[in-house]
Amino acid sequence: MSDPITVSLFHRMNFRDEENLLDRTVQGVISTPMDRPEGPLKVSGTATYADEDHPPGTVYGWLVRATITKGWVVGLNSRALRRMPGVLAVIRDERMIRNPAQGGDAKSPYQGPAEVFYKGQPIALVVAETFEQARDAATAAQAEYLDRSHKAVIVPAEAEYETPRGEQSSQGDLDRAMQEAAFSVDVEYTTPSMSHASMEPHAAVAWWQDGRLTVRGSYQMLNTNAQELADALGVSPKKVRILSQYVGGGFGSKLGISHEAVGAAIAAQKLGRPVAVALHRRQVFETTHRRSESRQRVRLACDAEGRMTAVGHEVWVSNLPGESFSEPVTQSTPFTWAGENRLIGHHIGRLNLNGAGSMRAPGEAIGVPVTEAAMDELAEAAGIDPVEFRLRNIPEVDPSSGKPFSNNRLAECIRRGAEKFGWADRPKQPGSRREGEWLIGMGMSAIIRVNMMGPSTARVTLNPDGTALVETDMTDIGTGSYSILTQIAAEMLGLPPEKVTTMLGDSDLPPSIGSGGSRGAASSGTSVMLAAKALRKKIAERMDCDPDDLTLKDGTAIAGNRQRSLSDLLAGDTLEGTGTIKPGLAEMHHRQASWGAEFCEVAVSSVTGEVHVRRLSGVFAAGRILNAKTARSQCLGGMIFGIGQALHEKVETDARDGNFVNRDLAEYHVPANLDVPHIDIELLMDDRDAYANPMRAKGIGELATCGTAAAIVSAIANATGHRFRHFPVTLDKVLEKLG
Amino acid sequence: MDVTLTVNGAQHDLRLDDPRVSLLDALRQHLDLNGTKKGCDHGQCGACTVIVNGRRINSCLSLAVMHDGDEITTIEGIGTPDDLAPMQRAFIRHDGFQCGYCTPGQIVSATAMLEELRQGWPSQLSDDLKNPELTDEEIRERMSGNICRCSCYPNIVDAIRETAEGAA
Amino acid sequence: MRPFDYTRAHAPADAVGAEARIIAGGTNLLDLMKLQVETPDRLIDINHVGLDRVERDGDGLRIGALVRNSDLAADPAVREGWPLLSKAILAGASAQIRNRATTGGNLMQRTRCYYFYDIDAPCNKREPGSGCGAIGGNNRQHAILGASDHCIATYPGDMAVAMSALDAVIEVEGPAGKREIRAADFHRLPGDTPQRDNELQSGEMILSVRLPAPLGGRQIYRKVRDRRSYAFALVSVAAVVVMEAGRMATARLAFGGVAHKPWRVPAAESLLTGQPPSPELFDRAADAVLAGARGQGHNDFKIPLLRRTLGAVLAEATQESK
Structure with a gap:
């Protein structure tokens, strides 16, 4: 076979897209609710996840937990452990890490297992011939400590807070605006530490061959993950390959490499054998990142007509000492609602708890529910319907920066959502509707998530037989990457999707931004689009036409009245296109966000305080929808995340020693099937954002969760007449108010 | 310890050196049937559900040795990619x-x-x-x-x- | 999980008196063994000893110790005559767990206390003398009744709460022979020996549970918890009320999630018996149930929650017609 003919296309997103190519292609695959191409593998249990398909001779590692909260490990009963059946190694290596890498770090997290910063921190790895032996031996580990737990800071109220200068902002005079306003609210909300709780526990299987490490793990951002792991191990990134073809959920918890990857790699190196380290569910909870708890003060004010004059949002979050990540709670506050007097405050405290990191929609996921719940309070204070109140306060331009919006469909989402939900039927008087013992209420929230993009490269190969291969190190963590990348290539090349194969999840493939921050689809999708566009140019050359005059459909190239099959046109050649997208000025001069509105009906037991979500619906605008089915599923998932956030989920920390006491799925309550009603979702299929990227698509994976909890707590307020400002709203809190 | 499991209609004679092996780990590690997943290993998530003698159970909360002679259906027995149920x-x-x-x-x-x-x-x-x-x-x-x-x-x-x- | 010897029993006699931990469904024991909360040297598997039938016993029923929770809940005779028992079982765990868990094993279920489950935390139940982590710690799920300075754990199950209300009797056999224990007396209060969950003696094994003749009336099991399914009770109320001429001819109550055992208060039942229903009377019954109740901080809400839930359950149970 001859070498492929290569072509590449690079695009920096400096200006608005003028071409709108995906509205001019004719294959008709893009945006359709196509079934996931990997579906047959997933439903039959044949998709391979991290801790599977072990190489021959694989042995098992189990991490040892610190039983103090702060201090140093000065000894371990390693000799006794080594004498236990099957034990091959007890590893305490300076390269082991304290906490997982943050998304995009591209370098090792803090290293050294000797210093303990939180209870449960991994301090050693025990490796044995079998899983059962490793688990037993690791449980028998006994460390000697220089115990400084009494100096640990566990409770946010006792933390010292830093106030990073770059994260504060102010305009106008908030205090004065609050004093002079016709109506105002000055409220404090809290949100607890939460856990991602992806169904697949973090796991890594590591083996070295000819000086090169391969890790099959469960990670979201392979390009930077390989760099993180290489940096931790002290080897060149070229010596590390990470495979994550299927990732059993991430939600941000697998953005960076974690203890299991470093531990497995070191052990495999020392033993010369493949080593599998899968975190036990309790270890997932206590050693991987949490979402930071937050305290949020919100000040909002409006005039007598309900026009907002002030927006203040100050937040206090936490992380381990030295960690740069700080939950960007106020991220969408500067631009969502009008008001000339504004203040943003951000404070980060240092706690001896497991590290805080990104969890589905870091920032807005906990910021929007609070500001939106406060909006509901202000609307009530002003005596204006919450829908109407919001419609009066959507700004023309970003009120903080004066930048125009790339587009803003918020009003339409709110109007459409209100109509579909039957908002007009909302009880006007809180606490006025009752069915037996159940109090019924309705609430709503605006939904906002900033839109982002990251550098991404993909390769699309057009084979002589007219089939295509898409390759990038992008991951599919359930988001639908396999689906949309297949659809984009099929649409651009005029192929039925079954003629396109998409290969993902291998760090040896062209680097993408990975899955995180709702950037994946827009970024990697655009790289695939550009690669295919490069191929279109080559095909146009062979058709002897201008690329603008080329039509590709069902494997046939058409120009004017001429048409030829692609395989004919290729004449045995292989065409290989590479596309690269990088963010540019477009995101600097236009405010970009995805938009939505959600509506909720709850029933609250006047006997027990139990809250049931009876109806939930949402309308969303996120630019071009690439796959109507997977996009809808992302919204479902986000909204149900919001149910958990509003009603169930909380990391219970023992205030005495920082122990994460409910570190299992029996006691950390994520929603179960019965907690979730029918959910109605509408996507604005006509939405396009020309400033986002050439596909005119925006992020949708995190959008839907950014406000759900506000719709729910506002519905609870409507049902009961009481405000609940401390998440989650468990029945004990409701009971206290019911009287 | 010899254990005979009939999995998806096929008989498997397993020699287990360790009675601690859960039914889930026997399927995944000893029979290479990775379709059954380990989500929590404590009966709190259901990812490991298999059908034993006609009943769905959590395979993580059972020892393989307790299932000598049992008939087990896993996801691989429900349908394959080419022949889905x-x-x-x-x-x-x-x-x-x-x-x-x-x-x-x-x-x-x-x-x-x-x-x-x-x-x-x-x-x-x-x-x-x-x-x-x-x-x-x-x-x-x-x-x-x-x-x-x-x-x-x-x-x-x-x-x-x-x-x-x-x-x- | 520590290594252990495994043997399979073929008849109850193989297990009675054996110096081994009995394993049946294993849904709780293996859970705890994986965390080394339980570290038996020997396991004896009783899944093949029979005792897996629900049989008529005069006007009552005899339930074998190995009858699975699912089978018991779906048993036509139980559904007809003792619906409280079906409802309580179905309120617990998940279908998968109920398919495996057994009648005897469910009675032996251990507490869900966070500190009991954590071998690095103090727990007098797991390691006598080590202290109680829950007192002064995170105790949202813990006992408000019958707790001691040594332990504030709760019995977490549902089935036994119904059995207690139904006056079931547990038949056990040990080296010294067979004996019977009232379900209401089977579980203990922690006192200064919280390591002992129940009255079963070393070497004894549960053979069966006997239910006396059906009570009829309204039978309600209301379980209040943090999510609608697949969660343990914060408070549960089991009630059987037989109405005659506008008065409560029979009233049986038992409570789950509030004590180290299913909580039954004969004084509260006597208060109700023979009386016409009224909210005031239900409140007095709640006073009787809650006599001596004490919160630990995070679980203080269980006191009003029990009162309110009891009131609602009794109101429903005494409604003239549905």
Whole structure:
């Protein structure tokens, strides 16, 4: 076979897209609710996840937990452990890490297992011939400590807070605006530490061959993950390959490499054998990142007509000492609602708890529910319907920066959502509707998530037989990457999707931004689009036409009245296109966000305080929808995340020693099937954002969760007449108010 | 320790050196049947659901040695990529999964659940404990032992209802 | 999980008196063994000893110790005559667990206390003398009744709460022979020996549970918890009320999630018996149930929650017609 003919296309997103190519292609695959191409593998249990398909001779590692909260490990009963059946190694290596890498770090997290910063921190790895032996031996580990737990800071109220200068902002005079306003609210909300709780526990299987490490793990951002792991191990990134073809959920918890990857790699190196380290569910909870708890003060004010004059949002979050990540709670506050007097405050405290990191929609996921719940309070204070109140306060331009919006469909989402939900039927008087013992209420929230993009490269190969291969190190963590990348290539090349194969999840493939921050689809999708566009140019050359005059459909190239099959046109050649997208000025001069509105009906037991979500619906605008089915599923998932956030989920920390006491799925309550009603979702299929990227698509994976909890707590307020400002709203809190 | 398991109709004679091996780990590590997933290893998520002698159970909360002579159906026995069962096809059509990790457990569980319902087993929602019907609420309750963090629950319910109606 | 010897029993006699931990469904024991909360040297598997039938016993029923929770809940005779038992079982765990868990094993279920489950935390139940982590710690799920300075754990199950209300009797056999224990007396209060959950003596094994003749009336099991399914009770109320001529001829109550055992208060039942229903009377019954109740901080809400839930359950149970 001859070498492929290569072509590449690079695009920096400096200006608005003028071409709108995906509205001019004719294959008709893009945006359709196509079934996931990997579906047959997933439903039959044949998709391979991290801790599977072990190489021959694989042995098992189990991490040892610190039983103090702060201090140093000065000894371990390693000799006794080594004498236990099957034990091959007890590893305490300076390269082991304290906490997982943050998304995009591209370098090792803090290293050294000797210093303990939180209870449960991994301090050693025990490796044995079998899983059962490793688990037993690791449980028998006994460390000697220089115990400084009494100096640990566990409770946010006792933390010292830093106030990073770059994260504060102010305009106008908030205090004065609050004093002079016709109506105002000055409220404090809290949100607890939460856990991602992806169904697949973090796991890594590591083996070295000819000086090169391969890790099959469960990670979201392979390009930077390989760099993180290489940096931790002290080897060149070229010596590390990470495979994550299927990732059993991430939600941000697998953005960076974690203890299991470093531990497995070191052990495999020392033993010369493949080593599998899968975190036990309790270890997932206590050693991987949490979402930071937050305290949020919100000040909002409006005039007598309900026009907002002030927006203040100050937040206090936490992380381990030295960690740069700080939950960007106020991220969408500067631009969502009008008001000339504004203040943003951000404070980060240092706690001896497991590290805080990104969890589905870091920032807005906990910021929007609070500001939106406060909006509901202000609307009530002003005596204006919450829908109407919001419609009066959507700004023309970003009120903080004066930048125009790339587009803003918020009003339409709110109007459409209100109509579909039957908002007009909302009880006007809180606490006025009752069915037996159940109090019924309705609430709503605006939904906002900033839109982002990251550098991404993909390769699309057009084979002589007219089939295509898409390759990038992008991951599919359930988001639908396999689906949309297949659809984009099929649409651009005029192929039925079954003629396109998409290969993902291998760090040896062209680097993408990975899955995180709702950037994946827009970024990697655009790289695939550009690669295919490069191929279109080559095909146009062979058709002897201008690329603008080329039509590709069902494997046939058409120009004017001429048409030829692609395989004919290729004449045995292989065409290989590479596309690269990088963010540019477009995101600097236009405010970009995805938009939505959600509506909720709850029933609250006047006997027990139990809250049931009876109806939930949402309308969303996120630019071009690439796959109507997977996009809808992302919204479902986000909204149900919001149910958990509003009603169930909380990391219970023992205030005495920082122990994460409910570190299992029996006691950390994520929603179960019965907690979730029918959910109605509408996507604005006509939405396009020309400033986002050439596909005119925006992020949708995190959008839907950014406000759900506000719709729910506002519905609870409507049902009961009481405000609940401390998440989650468990029945004990409701009971206290019911009287 | 010799253990004979009949898995998806095929007899496997296992020599287990260690009685601590769970049924789940026997399937995954000793028989290379990785379709059955380990989500929590403590009966708190349902990802490891298999059917043993006609009943769905959590394979993580059972020792392999306790199942000598038992008949076990795993997801691999429900249908293969080339020959999917109606429930599997319905899960694809309704997007009853995202990451796919809880999915084998959901499908095995749903398959057994419909049989339980056919036999008239009540649930906590069946007020009179008699003649339970296949309402969405009944499906939700009966599937609540299978946690899905991607939260495809409404799609899962749709897939199961459609499969049940198709089979009726 | 520590290594252990495994043997399979073929008849109850193989297990009675054996110096081994009995494993049946294993849904709780293996859970705890994986965390080394339980570390038996020997396991004896009783899944093949029979005892897996629900049989008529005069007007009552005899339930074998190995009858699975699912089978018991779906048993036509139980559904007809003792619906409280079906409802309580169905309110617990998940279908998968109920398919495996057994009648005897469910009675032996251990507490869900966070500190009991954590071998690095103090727990007098797991390691006598080590202290109680829950007192002064995270105790939202813990006992408000019958707790001691040594332990504030709760019995977490549902089935036994119904059995207690139904006056079930547990038949056990040990080296010294067979004996019977009232379900209401089977579980203990922690006192200064919280390591002992129940009255079963070393070497004894549960053979069966006997239910006396059906009570009829309204039978309600209401379980209040943090999510609608697949969660343990914060408070549960089991009630059987037989109405005659506008008065409560029979009233049986038992409570779960509030004590180290299913909580039954004969004084509260006597208060109700023979009386016409009224909210005031229900409140007095709640006073009787809650006599001596004490919160630990995070679980203080269980006191009003029990009162309110009891009131609602009794109101429903005494409604003239539905």
